[in-house]
Amino acid sequence: MSTLALLGIGAGSIALLLLLIIRWQVHAFVAMMLVSFLVAFATGMPIGDIISTLIAGMGGTLGSVAILVALGSMLGRMIEVSGGAASLANRFTQLLGPTRVPMALTAAALVLAIPVFFDVGFIILVPIVYGFCKAAGVNPIKFGLPVAGIMLAAHVVVPPHPGIVGGAAIVKGDIGWITIIGLAICIPLAALAQVVAGWLNRKGYPMLPTTAEQFAAFGNSEDSAASKARSAPSVGTIMALILIPLALIMAGTTGATLLPKGDSLRNVLGFIGSPIFALMVAVGLAMYLLGRNQGWNRERTNAIMESALPPAATVILVTGAGGVFAKVLTASGIGAALSQSLTATHLPLILLAFIISLALRAAQGSATVAIITTCGLLADAMAGGGYSPLQVALLTVAIGFGSLGLSHVNDSGFWIVTRYLGLSVGDGLRTWTVLTTVLGLAGFALTALLWVLVA
Template sequence: MPLLIVVIGIILLLILITGFKLNTFVSLIIVSFIVSLALGMPLGNVVTSIEGGLGGTLGHIALIFGLGAMLGRLIADAGGAQRIAMTLINKFGEKRIQWAVVVASFIVGIALFFEVGLVLLIPIVFSIAKELRVSILHLGIPMAAALLATHSFLPPHPGPTVIAGEYGADIGLVLLYGIIVAIPTVILAGPLYTKLAKKIVPHAFNKTGNIASLGEQKTFQFEETPGFGISVLTAMFPVLLMAISTMLDMVQKSVRFEDNLLIEIVRLIGNPSSAMLISLFLAFYTMGIARNIPIKEVMDSCTSSIASIGMMLLIIGGGGAFKQVLIDGGVGDYVAELFKGTSMSPIILAWLVAAILRISLGSATVAAISTAGLVIPMLAQYDANLALVTLATGAGSSICSHVNDAGFWMIKEYFGLSMKETFSTWTILSTITSVAGLVFILLLDASLIISGAVIILISIVAIYLSMFERSKDKRNALGI
């Protein structure tokens, strides 16, 4: 019965969003109320559960999400993103133009959310394609692959950030492992898949596209933009801070030295919220003050970035409310009981649940958060790597983007594709990202287990040799 109620709730959510065209946030709250009542929750606990889920989710990610949006907008409005893209394209040259687009999109994609990165980079891709006389899809597919991978695997994007918080995973490890998984995934879903897509839908590569709906884009003369190095540093600074803190923690665990003031300071700086705040202050200087941009203009960019993500924050909160209802209503415990004693990896289960919800709901973020409500109770049965479970959930939530996903329609309209061509390019691309991501996560999990076993074995041998040497010295001292 609990799973049947969840299925009915998801179907109702689809009807409200696609049939009645209700706002996604409103639909999530309505369904959360209905599902909580259907699950037999005490009436006095219904509102408390919904409010707790909404507040708990936003309380964890609102700061990171908000500061990340400001950082990305400052880099975009100052021309830093354009400088990164154009410099890499000039450096790589015409023959390796796809790889230039991949690297530029990956760097920009870390700082900018998917939709913002898409809107920012598409005009650049169009102008480069026109100048080099290549198909816009030849460059568009690698760009979309890089943006989708960063959106699915890397904090401070909403999906991995929220999921890491729900699972209690170390967000620094999620970032570190996410980069390791994202790089080969982008190569497969981007440049390599482009070659296959040209054979599947060759006519799509003759389309000229249409970006008139984007309106007049803010463009810069190359010399007006901030330097390449400072633009990359500003975009990557939160990643560097979090990575340093994470690597320090990993070294401390292996060497086992005690905490001290320096380590505590590094941890504070490397905390995602602190890292985003410090990076934002850096951007105030590099993208504003250092370029003689009035502080009022800098603050206007920050304000406009928050206005644009307000509804997204509410939708994330609504997903958190639905997730909490599933947990408090006992659905998660029911799923845990079903899989009790199973040999299925929690990584595969998290990916599978997220994939089913993604195909049903359309929103990758909502699918990921809802997955947490079903998977969290089950994780207590396993000694799972929570960072990898987080990435698996992100991978599952990126699968098979189709007509119920806003990204599907953005790609279709901007590149001027037919429905068949959009399915054959974007939908397959998102599925490759999901499946390849899962494969690389499983390989990473296996390699971590093997490396851990090797480290333990080396430690045992080292201890044994040390004891043997001491025993030998003692025997020599006694003249034995």
């Protein structure tokens, strides 16, 4: 089949996928599986190979993603239920002082966003944001907007979140390098979120009536927060649960970079630095430390961990379906055709990665779908470009930042943020959409700078 025909099928498959998800409200898992079948038939893939190709795509992706997402969800759920999020936010506020409450909440949000999914983490912090805003006599958007912005930035580029982990599995990106790069860039983005949110808040925004009523009824928030803080785990415990797995992963990456292949120390560091082992250690510590602090028995601990799995199951299935779609794109020759066409444009691959991801994010709303689909489209170009592990990680992070921008009405996160902060749709577009786009562009700019430095 000609290159033009393959590219046409590829473009048509993306358009159909978007129509199914956006226009006809088909579940993302079903939509991607259906489109994968149609692409396989349209490109003339032998009928005896179709099912095996789909199974290989699902298995190859879930082999790493399912375990990481499940463990990350369990860790985040235990931190949530124990009151560790409130403890973390209150401690950061004490350290930075009451005049720097927005900065303290944003810093706490960045740390909390590493193990906790965006929507869950933001909802956990909403009562804390309300409490501090009520004490300061300001609109919740003043403190809540930068908190939400940095949490979403971490969600799209820092493992173990599903989009970036699934994308890394497709392009064979190194999770350690992706973690290091993603966290390093999110730190200055946290400061930028403060600046941009402050500029956006230079004018007042009226609260929606329902949110205003909810905010007004939040009368005992300070006493409640203090009560929870007394029984919550210490901030040192929460920080340890977050930083220990990160330290293990970074140790494995450092060993793989500095030590020769076959070195026994490199093998040991590679084992303890594998994301699965690192998260297993964190979950085990959380079971002991948080369970002891809260007085959970074994049944209670197991129930809390199990409650994290139903939401994670949907994420895992969607991520796996993204792997199926990516596998079909590769096996059908569409990926190779796109790779050749992109090479002919002479545009930098890192720029194309960002633009494609941003376009998909704007079109269908899901950051996870945008990351995984873009990685599937560019997998051949990345594999055949002779890129180093560090460069592949930078390309993957660029895709992640593409999925950060242009959050609007087709994104569930848009509605979570605007409703809890009391913003109308128009005001949400003027604030939240602008903030996510600025953070996405800035994150990509820093990623591109690192790309130039290591090229």
